[in-house]
Amino acid sequence: MHWCYALVLRAGVMHRCSQEEPRTKHKGPEEEQMRMGAYHPASPRERQIMQSYLQNPPDLRPGSLLQSPDHCFQLQEHLASGVYGKVIDCWNLTAQRPAVLKVLQVQNAEFFWQEEAEILQILAQHQGHKNHVVQWFHSFQISGTFIHEFEKLDISLKQYVMESPYGGLGLMEIRPIVSQMAQALHFLKELGIMHNDIKLDNIMLVDHLRKPLCVKLIDFGLASTENIQGKEIHNRYFRAPEVFFGAPVDSAADMWALGIIAVTTFMGRMPLPGPSDEDMMRHIVETVGHCPESVLDSGLYTAEYYGLSSSRTWEYKFPPLDPQKRAIHRLDDIHKSGPPGRPFASVELQDRRAFVNLVKHMLDPDPATRITPAAVMSHRFVSMHHLAKGVPCYHSTSVHIMDKANGIVRNELPSNCLALFKPVQSVPVSAPVKRKRTQEDDCDVASPPKKRQIQETTATERGPDTIEANLPEPDPLKETRTSLQQDQTMTSPTSPNLRIGTCFRSPGPPKMELPSAPRPGDNTSCTREDFHQLTKSTQKKDS
Structure with a gap:
């Protein structure tokens, strides 16, 4: 039978x-x-x-x-x-x-x-x-x-960003996420595999309490093992320009999607919020520029966005966007549009500039020169070389958070950084305490904002998506094949x-045990709130 x-x-x-x-x-x-x-x-x-x-x-x-x-x-x-x-x-x-x-x-x-x-x-x-x-x-x-x-796994990166008290994530949180996803893309590229559907829903946190900021890439339903052309891959908001044109596509399209994710997590909203393919192309052209002639010439659908002039050159068809509909006017503006209401010191300003530099390479309109996953892992924003001579507490905290996400066990933070958020928690906001300035003020900032607890909810229990709500159009990030x-x-x-x-x-997966509940006072259970406090506690000097 x-x-x-x-x-x-x-x-x-x-x-x-x-x-x-x-x-x-x-x-x-x-x-x-x-x-x-x-x-x-x-x-x-x-x-x-x-x-x-x-x-x-x-x-x-x-x-x-x-x-x-x-x-x-x-x-x-x-x-x-x-x-x-x-x-x-x-x-x-x-x-x-x-x-x-x-x-x-x-x-x-x-x-x-x-x-x-x-x-x-x-x-x-x-x-x-x-x-x-x-x-x-x-x-x-x-x-x-x-x-x-x-x-x-635990919750999606989309939900994690939605639950952020700042509306977006800090650079100390974004850095390990970008680093781990670059490692995943490098792994796929070595095997000749393209994911073709990278978006916030398809990046999951393993355990945001016990393994903070440890993420994994999911959903290989659209993955392929060869270069493709003329197929609608990626969600529109994370789609590379060569995909819109129907040009040959390789792993560089996945890197573009990761660049959009990096900017979205920082801003708390989509940087290119086009409600249609035509509007998305207008956002791309006015924000990052035009693709090279070689991409336009090889596209199956280039004529939908460009016309050929009498001199056989491509001419862009569409008028400029209304400035009020644009989330950003150029990539250099990203460092000015982070989480609102957060003062940042000169050391974080340097970090933001390094972040913008990386994003500009990830969102290169030319797929041939777009940064590779291996180059992302060695970029100064990920390696943190530019922070070594800055404020010691900012650098050591950044290294500590990166190590936690990668499962590396090292010495805990210096005492002057660890002790920062304990006094701040005990001081009422309405009754600030005056004291003499000490060396701890190198990392000190204003008292942390009100905490918001992340709850594990089902898809039907989740509230409105704040990332979507901030967009001028009602439907971004909804084209999900949530798996x-x-x-x-x-x-x-x-x-x-x-x-x-x-x-x-699969060949012999290891047995999985249910993780035990976190114990009170366990130093290894660094929660997300600790990260926000660490982030805030390193940003006051020179602010």
């Missing part, structure tokens, strides 16, 4: 695939292969048997049990849902570990499931979980439902024989 089920499942799904439109308006080679007879339609008998299986899909309600070929899962809650399916929190009863299931519910689900499983296996064999990529355990299918199992996929131990470029009825597994 198993061989019959597998045959019918393949034939039935592929029959549906042959009748459905591809996911993008520009047909890629994979979609064309499906529509040109690579898969055979099901016979009437096969369709009849297939329908009998599809009439009994697996029960995905919270509290139900889901049985894969080798594992049993107790479903707990639906974390998110989107056009590609849903993400379900669960407990793996067989392996005794928390997990997250990504359930594909999309046209041509089998095809996308196999494509993603191939990428996940490549990543797993090369130990992607050690390079800030989500850990994948295995993939399976039940009654025509296609599922991936991943490790369970809480997770880190992998991944495989070789040699793809396995993928067939329906097969269960894909």
Whole structure:
């Protein structure tokens, strides 16, 4: 019966695939292969048997049990849902570990499931979980439902930014995030893989309490192993200009998306908030400039944005944007538009200038000269070479936060930095205390703002997105295919024989234990509030 089920499942799904439109308006080679007879339609008998299986899909309600070929899962809650399916929190009863299931519910689900499983296996064999990529355990299918199992992570970077008391993140928080994502992109580039969907929702914090600012890249549903052209990849707000033009795309498009993320986390709002492709191109051109002729010449859709003059040169079609609709007028303005109401010292001003320099290289309109992930990791903003001769407390605090995010255990901060926020917490805002200036004032600033506690909420419980609310248009960052996929131990470029009825597994993932609750007074449990206090406590001298 198993061989019959597998045959019918393949034939039935592929029959549906042959009748459905591809996911993008520009047909890629994979979609064309499906529509040109690579898969055979099901016979009437096969369709009849297939329908009998599809009439009994697996029960995905919270509290139900889901049985894969080798594992049993107790479903707990639906974390998110989107056009590609849903993400379900669960407990793996067989392996005794928390997990997250990504359930594909999309046209041509089998095809996308196999494509993603191939990428996940490549990543797993090369130990992607050690390079800030989500850990994948295995993939399976039940009654025509296609599922991936991943490790369970914490909250998304989008939610983390929304919960910031300042509206955006400080440079001490952004630095480790950019560093870890650059490491992940370098890892993918070495394997010849492009993520193609980097955005705030697809960067997850591992545990914002026990492992503050440790992040991982998730959701490889659109990832590819070769350069592509003419396909709509990335969310519009994180899409590189060469993608709009339909020019050949490589890993440089992922770096552009990371640059947009870096600016968004700092400003607390989207820097290029175009509600349409045309408006996005206007924002890009007026903020970072035009792409080179080589990119325009190779684009399939360049004529939608540029026209050819009589001298055979490209001329931009659109009039200038209304200045009131622009979040920033040029990249050099970024350092002036950080979290509001925060005084910063000259040392942080130097840090902001280093940050702007990095962002300008990440948002280079020429993909050929755009900064590489390896160059990001050695840039002075990430390496902090420019801080070594500045205020000692600012430098040591920055190094400490970076080490915490990377899991490096070193000596704690100097006592003059550690003691700063304890007196500040005990002093009422309405009754400031006058005292003599000491060396501790090198890092001292005004009392910290009111704390806001980060709560773990489901997708339906989350309030309005402040990042979206700050935009002139109502819908930024909403084109999410929210999948809480997770880190992998991944495989070789040699793809396995993928067939329906097969269960894909990562090569021996380590057992995961439920983390114990943080203990009061545990110095290793540096919370996010500590980071805000550390950040504020290093910014008063010279301010």
